[in-house]
Every structure is written in structure tokens, then in C-alpha cells.
Amino acid sequence: MLRPWELSLEIDRQSGTAIHKQIAQKIIFDIQSGRFTPGIALPGTRELANKIHVNRKTVIQAYDELVSQGWLVSENKRGTFVSQRILSINYSNQPPELNLQHKVDSPLTAVSPLHSKRSTNDFIHFSDGLPDARLLPIELMARAMRHALNNTARNNKASYGDPRGALILREAILQMLNIERALHAKIDNVCMVRGSQMGVYLIAKTCLKPNQNIVIEQLACPLVREALMSCGANIISVPHDQEGINTDHLAALCAQQKIHAVYVTPNHQMPTAVVMSQNRRDQLLALADRYDFSIIEDDSGYEFNFSKENYFPLASLAKSKRVIYIGSLSKVLAPGFRLGFIVASTEVIERCAKKISIIDRQGDLTTELAIAELLHLGEIKKHLLRTVKIYEKRQNLLRDLLQKEFGHLVAFNRATNGLAIWLETHPSINIHTLIKEAELEKVRFNAGAEYSSGLQPVAAIRLGFANLNEDEIQTGIYRLKKAMLNQQPRLLRA
Numbered sequence: 364m365l366r367p368w369e370l371s372l373e374i375d376r377q378s379g380t381a382i383h384k385q386i387a388q389k390i391i392f393d394i395q396s397g398r399f400t401p402g403i404a405l406p407g408t409r410e411l412a413n414k415i416h417v418n419r420k421t422v423i424q425a426y427d428e429l430v431s432q433g434w435l436v437s438e439n440k441r442g443t444f445v446s447q448r449i450l451s452i453n454y455s456n457q458p459p460e461l462n463l464q465h466k467v468d469s470p471l472t473a474v475s476p477l478h479s480k481r482s483t484n485d486f487i488h489f490s491d492g493l494p495d496a497r498l499l500p501i502e503l504m505a506r507a508m509r510h511a512l513n514n515t516a517r518n519n520k521a522s523y524g525d526p527r528g529a530l531i532l533r534e535a536i537l538q539m540l541n542i543e544r545a546l547h548a549k550i551d552n553v554c555m556v557r558g559s560q561m562g563v564y565l566i567a568k569t570c571l572k573p574n575q576n577i578v579i580e581q582l583a584c585p586l587v588r589e590a591l592m593s594c595g596a597n598i599i600s601v602p603h604d605q606e607g608i609n610t611d612h613l614a615a616l617c618a619q620q621k622i623h624a625v626y627v628t629p630n631h632q633m634p635t636a637v638v639m640s641q642n643r644r645d646q647l648l649a650l651a652d653r654y655d656f657s658i659i660e661d662d663s664g665y666e667f668n669f670s671k672e673n674y675f676p677l678a679s680l681a682k683s684k685r686v687i688y689i690g691s692l693s694k695v696l697a698p699g700f701r702l703g704f705i706v707a708s709t710e711v712i713e714r715c716a717k718k719i720s721i722i723d724r725q726g727d728l729t730t731e732l733a734i735a736e737l738l739h740l741g742e743i744k745k746h747l748l749r750t751v752k753i754y755e756k757r758q759n760l761l762r763d764l765l766q767k768e769f770g771h772l773v774a775f776n777r778a779t780n781g782l783a784i785w786l787e788t789h790p791s792i793n794i795h796t797l798i799k800e801a802e803l804e805k806v807r808f809n810a811g812a813e814y815s816s817g818l819q820p821v822a823a824i825r826l827g828f829a830n831l832n833e834d835e836i837q838t839g840i841y842r843l844k845k846a847m848l849n850q851q852p853r854l855l856r857a
Contacts (some may be wrong), residue, residue: 528555607639
């Protein structure tokens with residue numbers, strides 16, 4: 364088996380420690396420190412022996428001992444690999460002593476009490492609203508990627524291009540936005556970015572100056588809050604309710620101090636999934652005109668609307684000249700496909716393009732061309748229609764299970780947008796304790812405090828459902844119920 368890299372390993376020949384022990388100790392240290400990860404291939408015994416100038420039998424002796432202790436595995440005709448069964452990492456600063464008698468340093472015994480009760484592979488993780496990558500049309504995407512590679516390589520186009528993104532992709536995005544989301548944009552109003560998070564950062568970096576005031580809702584995406592703060596913005600939080608951002612509170616704030624921008628997620632408030640009412644949308648746009656501030660509308664996940672009503676973006680409304688619109692295809696496909704877009708005035712787009720040129724020159728041309736092909740052929744639309752049906756079914760299942768299994772201990776709104784449910788819990792439930800109990804039951808979720816400024820306590824959790832199939836959702840809810848039962852047995856049984 365061809366190894367892509369050569370292993371560097373230093374041996375102290377003046378040391379009183381046998382060389383095979385030194386080899387074993389250094390490999391154990393490199394595994395514990397994270398240099399060698401589970402599954403990585405080590406060099407063959409002859410190759411390593413030649414590299415460090417020792418007898419091959421010395422390396423064989425070291426490898427055999429590490430295999431017997433569980434650090435390495437040997438596969439016939441393939442080679443020697445770091446064991447996949449390593450369950451804990453000890454970040455020590457010194458190489459461990461190799462115990463040849465008792466094997467106390469074996470990765471199968473040196474595990475934490477928590478890990479000793481369960482494997483990390485069978486966890487149910489209610490994500491933060493991620494899609495299910497298992498639903499991707501792999502063959503179609505692979506074919507589109509091959510076409511894109513052939514196009515760029517054979518035509519010598521794999522060079523620097525427009526930092527705003529490939530023209531053919533921007534045209535496809537523009538058509539989608541104008542037809543399906545009722546925008547009235549032109550091609551010079553569109554800039555491709557690597558996901559909505561990059562879009563938020565770029566807008567903050569290009570449109571805001573340090574110490575300018577930007578308003579966000581009290582509960583918001585923590586990464587967005589960090590992006591705005593990293594650009595020097597002064598963050599001001601305002602309350603929100605079942606209609607969205609509290610525009611009365613915002614109006615009072617604007618009367619007291621200069622507000623330069625307001626960041627909102629109107630079609631699926633992050634994290635509560637509340638849809639902003641039309642009345643609040645009109646009031647927000649009116650306030651932007653009156654007090655001269657920009658609205659940053661983050662609409663990543665717009666596609667996942669399971670209701671019968673159409674909620675068009677703020678950017679589609681007649682008085683939307685102050686709206687900077689950010690969207691993404693990453694949730695339509697998978698987070699690994701970093702494709703987002705900004706729709707704004709040509710002046711803002713030009714500033715964003717200059718900033719992109721400084722950061723990474725341009726996006727991933729091959730991916731952009733491949734996705735453009737799939738958009739033009741209608742394959743992205745077919746995939747979306749299919750996944751929306753699947754996700755709606757999963758959402759309904761989760762709602763039914765929550766109502767059946769938890770009853771009065773939880774409450775959730777009836778908003779049907781987005782890929783997660785915001786679950787408010789009974790005051791008697793300690794979220795911090797619930798997280799620990801849930802960990803022992805092999806289920807994870809996002810606590811409400813993660814979305815609060817200053818991480819203040821929030822009696823709620825966020826359950827993403829799209830990344831789990833129906834069996835996984837059922838298993839996860841039963842485990843969550845057991846974790847809650849461990850904390851509040853009387854209330855749950857009542």
C-alpha cells in the first residue's frame with residue numbers, strides 16, 4: 364500500500380531505553396497527542412527500519428507490542444494502522460512509559476467513566492437544523508462535477524475568475540430569486556459567498572464601521588453574533604415574540620441612539636423558528652426609512668416552509684431598498700457544499716467583491732459550475748421537492764412524539780418553517796442537568812442558552828430533525844424522555 368507521506372521519528376541512541384521501546388513510546392505519544400488519528404496508515408516495518416536506520420526486527424517487535432495492547436491493528440496485505448477503537452486521548456506533554464507486563468496504557472482500558480458506558484458511534488444528535496446528507500443525489504452531483512472539471516481543464520479555464528462568482532451560477536441564482544422569491548434584482552446585485560455565515564461577516568466588514576450600533580434579537584445564532592463583534596460592531600439586543608422582532612422596542616431604541624443596521628431572520632427566526640408577521644415587516648421597513656439604517660436579512664433555509672402560506676422575503680417588498688439579502692444553498696444540499704449568496708446594491712456588491720479578492724481571490728469554480736448545471740437542469744428543484752416532503756414528515760413525527768411523550772412538561776410553537784423545533788421546558792427542569800442525563804442516554808441537543816447573549820439561562824432546547832430518519836427520531840425522543848425521567852420522574856409520570 365502506497366503511503367503518501369514519510370514518517371519522521373527520532374531515536375535517542377544514547378538513551379538507556381531499548382530502541383523498540385522508544386519506537387513504541389513515541390507512537391503512543393503521537394496517538395495521544397492527536398498527531399496520529401484512528402485509521403491512519405503507519406509505514407511498513409522495512410520502510411521504517413530503513414528510515415531510522417535500525418534492524419527490521421526491532422520495528423517488528425515494537426509494532427507487535429502496540430498491536431497486542433490495542434494501539435495498532437495489522438491487516439493482512441494492507442499494512443498497519445492506528446486502531447479505530449481508541450476511545451480517549453490523553454494530552455500529556457511527555458511520552459508515556461510502556462508497560463510491557465500489565466498493559467495499563469492500552470486505549471481499551473484508559474477511558475473516562477463516561478466513555479466506558481457507551482460508544483460515541485450510536486449517539487442520536489438532534490442537530491442545530493442541519494439537512495440529511497444521505498438524501499443527496501450523489502450520481503447526479505458526481506456527473507455534474509465531472510462535467511465541470513472537464514470544462515475547466517480542457518478549455519484551460521481553471522484560473523482566476525470573477526470574485527463575485529461564476530457568471531452562469533449567478534444567473535441561475537438570480538432567476539431563482541426573481542421568480543420564486545419575488546425579488547427584482549439584476550445580475551450586478553448578486554455575489555456568491557461560501558455560505559450565509561461568510562455573507563454576514565462580509566456585510567459587517569464592508570458596510571459597518573467599528574463601534575457602530577447593530578441590533579439583533581435577544582436569541583440569535585451565536586456565530587452571527589461573533590462575526591458582528593469581530594468586525595467591531597456594538598451589539599444591541601432587543602426582545603422578540605410570536606410575531607417576530609419587537610418593533611415598538613426597536614422604535615424606542617432608535618429614538619435614543621443612532622442605529623446603523625438591524626439583523627433579522629424573518630422567515631424562520633433563529634432559533635425559535637417564528638415567522639415574522641406582515642405587520643412587523645411593514646413596521647421594520649418603515650423604521651429603516653425613518654431612522655436611516657440597513658436591514659440585514661438572513662434567509663438561509665427559506666426553502667423549508669411546510670405551511671400552505673408563502674412568506675416572501677423582506678427584500679421582495681416595495682420598500683425594501685435598504686435590505687441586504689443573504690441566502691444559502693448549503694442546507695438544500697449539505698453543509699459541506701459552501702454556497703451562499705448576497706443580494707444588495709451594486710455599490711455593496713463591489714465592496715464585497717474587493718474584500719473576497721483579499722481573502723481568497725474567488726470561490727470554488729468547479730463546484731460553482733457543477734451547481735449551476737444542476738440548477739439549470741432543474742435537478743436541484745427536484746431534490747428540494749423530494750427532501751421537503753421527507754422533512755415535513757419527520758417534523759410531524761417529532762411534534763406527535765413530543766406531545767405524546769412529554770405532555771405538559773414541554774411547549775412548542777406551531778411555526779412550520781425551518782429544520783428545527785424550539786422546545787420550551789417546564790420550570791422545574793434544570794437544562795444543565797438534563798444535558799448531562801441526556802449524554803448518558805446517548806442523545807444530544809442544543810441548549811437554549813447557546814443562543815442568548817451572555818449565555819443567560821433559557822428554559823428551552825432546540826431539536827433539529829432533518830438530519831435524522833424516522834427511526835432515529837423515535838429513538839432520540841425515547842432517550843430524551845428517559846433523561847428527563849431521571850431528573851423529574853414524578854412530573855413526567857403524572
